[in-house]
Amino acid sequence: QKEVEQNSGPLSVPEGAIASLNCTYSDRGSQSFFWYRQYSGKSPELIMSIYSNGDKEDGRFTAQLNKASQYVSLLIRDSQPSDSATYLCAVKDNTDKLIFGTGTRLQVFP
Amino acid sequence: DAGVTQSPTHLIKTRGQHVTLRCSPISGHKSVSWYQQVLGQGPQFIFQYYEKEERGRGNFPDRFSARQFPNYSSELNVNALLLGDSALYLCASSINPTENYEQYFGPGTRLTVT
Numbered sequence: 152q153k154e155v156e157q158n159s160g161p162l163s164v165p166e167g168a169i170a171s172l173n174c175t176y177s178d179r180g181s182q183s184f185f186w187y188r189q190y191s192g193k194s195p196e197l198i199m200s201i202y203s204n205g206d207k208e209d210g211r212f213t214a215q216l217n218k219a220s221q222y223v224s225l226l227i228r229d230s231q232p233s234d235s236a237t238y239l240c241a242v243k244d245n246t247d248k249l250i251f252g253t254g255t256r257l258q259v260f261p
Numbered sequence: 262d263a264g265v266t267q268s269p270t271h272l273i274k275t276r277g278q279h280v281t282l283r284c285s286p287i288s289g290h291k292s293v294s295w296y297q298q299v300l301g302q303g304p305q306f307i308f309q310y311y312e313k314e315e316r317g318r319g320n321f322p323d324r325f326s327a328r329q330f331p332n333y334s335s336e337l338n339v340n341a342l343l344l345g346d347s348a349l350y351l352c353a354s355s356i357n358p359t360e361n362y363e364q365y366f367g368p369g370t371r372l373t374v375t
Contacts, residue, residue, distance in 0.1 A: 155303075183361055194351055194366045195304065202361050239303050247358040248294065248317050251303030 153178045155242050157252035164259055170227040172255050174240030177221070183243035184216055186225045189254065190236045199225060230259045263288065265354050265367030273373045274342050282337040282370045286354030292316075293335040294364060295327055296351040304351055310335055311358050339372075347374045 154177040164170045172186075183202055187195035201207045201214040201223065213226040223242075227234055237254040244250055266285045274280050286293050292311040296304035306319040310329035324340045333354075339346055349371050353364040 185363065187366075194349070194369045197363055197365060200361070200363050241303075246317050248306045248309055248319070249296075249304070249353075249364060250306070251296075253301070253303050 153242075153244055153250050155240055155250050155252040157238075157240050157255050159253055160256040161258045162255055164230050164257070166230060166232060166259055166261050168230050168259075170230045170234065170257055170259070172225040172227075172238050172240075172257065174223045174225075174252055175221055176223070176240075176242045176250075178242065178244055178250075179218075179221060180245050181218075181242045184214070184223045185241040185243070185249070186212075186214060186223075187239040187241060187251075188234075188236045189239055195239055227257075230257075232259050232261055235259050265352055265365055267350075267352050267367040267370050269370060270368065271371045271373075273375060275375055276342055276344060278342050278374075279338065279340050280342060280372060282339075282350050282352075282372075283334065284337070284352030284354075284367060285334045286352075287365060290354035290356050290365075291333050292355045292358040292362075293329055293333065294353045294355075294358070295335070295337045296353065296366075297321075298349045298351060298369075299347075307337070309358055316358055342374045344374050347372060 186199040199214040240252040241249040294309040295307040298304040308327040309317040
């Protein structure tokens with residue numbers, strides 16, 4: 152069974168710090184990886200996609216992918232209280248459906 | 262540009278009843294996927310449609326069915342509702358389900374079964 156694993160948290164970081172969110176996946180054939188942010192009571196919002204090994208930066212967000220280790224991470228620089236949310240890692244399998252982790256709850260305190 | 266829209270926003274049904282949820286994709290998107298999200302879990306895949314054809318089905322009972330219309334909108338139907346069907350139902354659209362196309366979610370329909 153294809154799985155995506157995330158630490159449920161909460162991950163607590165002070166305002167201005169770097170938040171590091173991690174995700175591992177079981178299907179070695181996966182090629183597409185996504186990070187979604189979900190505020191309480193809302194639907195998931197796509198914030199990053201990554202398809203190749205290495206880093207991809209977009210503003211304060213950096214996604215990192217290591218296919219050999221089956222590991223994908225999300226770094227949030229200069230964390231703000233508004234970043235407090237659940238971050239969902241999603242992996243597209245070979246049938247093109249997204250498999251989600253359970254999410255990591257991030258808390259940024261002032 | 263309008264994003265993915267879903268209706269209704271909230272719904273309360275009784276066990277044994279039937280429900281129909283609706284989704285309109287982003288303009289230009291031809292693929293729609295449905296997910297179920299229960300509290301504390303990530304979304305679970307239910308169905309994927311592309312060009313009105315079913316491309317994938319998740320591990321859900323036959324009480325769940327869906328279809329896609331010529332305008333690419335979609336309906337999710339659930340028969341004989343159970344208490345365990347209470348969840349947030351999410352619709353996501355993408356240009357194309359293959360390759361590196363991203364899926365964008367609608368606001369969801371929160372279904373409560375009593």
